[in-house]
Amino acid sequence: MGEVSTAGSGVGARVRRKEDDRLLRGRGRFVGDIALVGMKELAFVRSPVAHATITGIEIPEEHRGTVFTWADLAAGGVKPIRAVSGLPGFKVSEQPALADGKVRFVGEPVAVCVAATRAEAEDIAASVFVDYAELPVNSDMLEAVTPGAPKVHDHWPDNVFLETNVGGTIAEIAATAPVKVSRTIRTARQCMVPLEGKGVVAHWDRHVEQLVLTTSTQMPHIVRAGLSECLDLDQGLIRVVAPDVGGGFGWKGLLQPEEIVAAWIAMRLDRPVRWTEDRREHLVAAANAREHHYEITAYADARGRLLGIEADAWVDAGAYSVYPFSACLEAAQVGSILPGPYDFAHYRCRTFSVCTNKPPIVPYRGVARTGVCFAMEQMIDAVADAVGREPWQVRLENLVPPEKMPFDNVTKKHFDSGDYPESVRRAVAAIELDGWRARQKAGEADGRLIGVGFATYCEQSAHGTAVYHGWGIPMVPGHEQAQARITPDGGLELRVGVQSHGQSMETTFAQVAHEVLGIPLEKIKLVHGDTGLTPYSTGTWGSRSMVMAGGAVATACRTLAERLRRIGAHLMQAGPEAVVLEEGSVKAGAAAVTIREIAHTWYRAPQLLPADVDRGGLEVTAGYKPGSDHGTFSYATHAVAVAVDPEIGQVEILDYVVVEDAGTMVNPMVVDGQIYGGVAQGVGTALYERMPYDAEGQPLASTFADYLIPGFTEVPHVRIIHMLTPSPYTEFGVKGIGEGGAIAPPAAICNAINDALKPLGVTVTNAPMTPEVILCAIAETRGAA
Amino acid sequence: MKAVDFDYAQPATLDAALELLAREDVMVRPVAGSQSLGPMLNLRLAQPELLVDITRIAELRTIRQEGDRLVIGACVTHARLEDGDYPDVTRGVLPSVAAVIAYRAVRNRGTIGGSLAHADPAADWVNVLTALGADVVIAGTGGRRSVPMTDFILGVFETALQPGEIVAEIHVPALSDRARWGYYKVCRKTGEFSHATGAVLIDPARGVQRCVAGATSGKPVVIDGPALFADGCTEAAMAAHLAGSPAADDPIALRTHTVALKRAIAQVMS
């Protein structure tokens, strides 16, 4: 601690990104940009039905040898994906990379076709005839858990991956609480939609005798582990490389069937192969997230002080358990984080991870928090309505106050620091609530209805070992490592196992290193995203990279600094205690030797080194874990003003304020960017994005004409106000921030819409709040009146 | 997501194009800017064997005034109509409508004739040209014929074009200087397809009172303007006029179309 400055280019400085120039000149290198000599392209035959037995696959004579099915892969020793959870009662799914006799969702890969161009591979795919004997379909999670529902996995007793029960009985509170409000709340199935889809280039490197999988991933080391399991190939024989990656948001945080297939085909044909996920594949066959259903009740006293929360929650996890996060992470997280940033004593939550005939869900930015916040924050507003107070007042009534920090909540989450109520007070002031209330009272000339909504959350980020060990999934984060190496010319190379796909780590990790060593940013090079070049890491997910890998970079650089000081002191004939490392030089009074000179000594003039020099030299691998295994807790209050057009159901966002505490910011510009981007995705969740399925399990959106993501005119010019409470447990006091922006918008916008619709007596509780949803709610209320 | 293998021709004259389009031995489709057909080809929703690109035919790219009509070649782009390098007899209607079609990059390639031939009910020109009372000149190997917009659009992606025929010209009548125009689209996003379109032209000098409800589940619904105005032009009257039409498939749709029409009419009245 105590190393934070706001000037210069170290921690806290708003410096421009080292990544920008190549990307602005179109000289980045994404998977789809890579062409290898003799490379073939892959296209998949995908299931057009949601649930069926495959009774036959006919491959035209002329394409035998260029079309492969599970029979080929299985004969080659390929194993299905198994993403098991150690939680008691978890049912295991086996997902073959190509369907093994049965398909369980529309878009599931059935066969793969190899050709010189993608167009020709698609031609071949169109010529393959698959005979499907259709089976009854589970298209809705609530129906899938009813007795007699068709089974997605034949040998299971039901369609539930896992049921969890958190908390105890709250019958006493339920019987006596002065206020009781209940809601049915739902969030839609969404697609993650990074602008770049997934992509893979696979080849066998004959020189190093390794399978090289260049893939658009957030976690190369985890993909390697999964590939090794499925291909039955030693990890040492596999190298996974992530080049420039065009956004991830969770979608690139898993082992994909297509990666296994591409790897196997490359080895089988001894040819480089490429698969590029197109937008239709992305929307239809994959990348699904966020489908929650809540039955929730809040108990409170007459002031709106929460006495207890009781909920049942269902998550539609789709047909298979994804590697490494499993099918239960989302629902299990619901149980543990539903209480949000609030202090109350009584809690019971039962969750179900439901298996259906839809694509598996993947943790999407914020994971379960977006749904949880959507549910909990509606309940706060419902309580406020019941007790006749402003929603922000009821939030203040219940938020953990700063004097109780650090605080262990009802589910034993350890909130590290901050002033949650102050974030609400600042949001109320910044959105200028009084002005909106006056305008609401006066009414709008155009007949639209004004509403203001708030949502507060706290977010556990940079998860520790215990919680993942508890879930018992294939990946448990431990110590994060970084390598730091002074180059012979006095520059610095950093190697980290996390992967930057928009997070600006090439810049921000350099800032961390600069803070410790004083080496200028332009002489610091980050190497990341390559199992062959970097230390093991679970990768970039869960808002962890700056806390974990940033901490590791600082730790490694500190060790380097000590070694530099010792050599520098020797060169100046000073005692090690008499020197300091400042501005890239070791100084002893007026004398100084630069890091460049010390590097020259180590590499090219070793005869000048002290006899007791550390033989590790100017290269260090250091591990890091924060002082607490509970992760960091960043938090925010979002405030939004909307105008709802009750005639056509459209919502315009008039103002949007985020009051955010991410602890110490390494680069405030980058932090702001993460928040802006997160809010935009949250606006999509709130108002636009829904992957609809019909009763037969057919996806009803397959293009950007049907699946709407917010554009320039749909996203507000968000205003951000920072609170800066350093985490007591991390290097520099940083907290994870990557996901936060996406968590609160659906809740805040929903509360604002309901505030606007209050005069009509209308409440909406399901996201997205499309014109149709709003108009139907208005019509139903009119019909009931 | 790549198109099926197709052949391609880019004839320089209309006659040469019509000759190719008349071929019966292959599945042939005309293409202009490819802004609607392009996605359908990539998605393999359209699988032609031969594409006939008509954009190099000079006469289809002209705009000229003929008496009180503006004659717009089928391959004139939306961007050109937006930028307005022609005698605009519609007193601003054409440029203002063109400016809100999709996005500029699409408008630079997409054409007015292509849009009509595609006949998406949500398309701007489908509804606007109906409200303006335009005629479509269709060319085929058998010669030319002129069809009023109300008879040209037959339904969703359905037109009066026969196999081998293309849209050659659009004839737009001049508005009088007293004409008033209202246009309102209900879109969830900028540039996105309309879910309900209201287009209204009041031109007393020419005795025109035309109201169109577009982006329906069928062809544009042309409402008897004088009757509507005689009924007081209330919301209830509008809903009554739309009842039973493709704008009234369900209560929500009827409501949204009524509002779009109401707001277009309000622009005329203001």
Add this chain to the structure above:
Amino acid sequence: MSTHAKTISLTINGTRVEASVPPRQHLGDFLRERELLTGTHLGCEHGVCGACTILIDGEPARSCITFAVACDGRSVTTVEGLDDDPVAAELREAFSAEHGLQCGFCTPGMLVAARDVVLRRPDADNPAIRTAMSGNLCRCTGYVGIVNAIRRVIDARNTNAG
């Protein structure tokens, strides 16, 4: 390997190129796969996301729904061809200063579209910038940095012109 391959001749980033293309190959694939101009990115291949936006005869167009064969005789400019373009240079500077890019995948299309807005709409206020840019999707930035970057370039040009 199309039986229908056509020979086209066009100018790409100022250089004359002659090529045999299958008619079904869209311009984006042609630029990327044959000319190795991989700065043009494909985000949807149905004309909505704008990542593949390039210039044809100086006007922005979607390269994913324009077929290469239709560009015979045309002049095509990709992001790689804008290295020395003064407006693009101002935009690159402003995008970097305003954090108008994160993963960088939408960025080439954004620059091409933004350049058109700067040249065609020097009077644009922020809502007008947003409307004019609405044909390009970004999933990372929330658009704030991009709007600020275009604002900065327009303002600077207006100040210099004044």
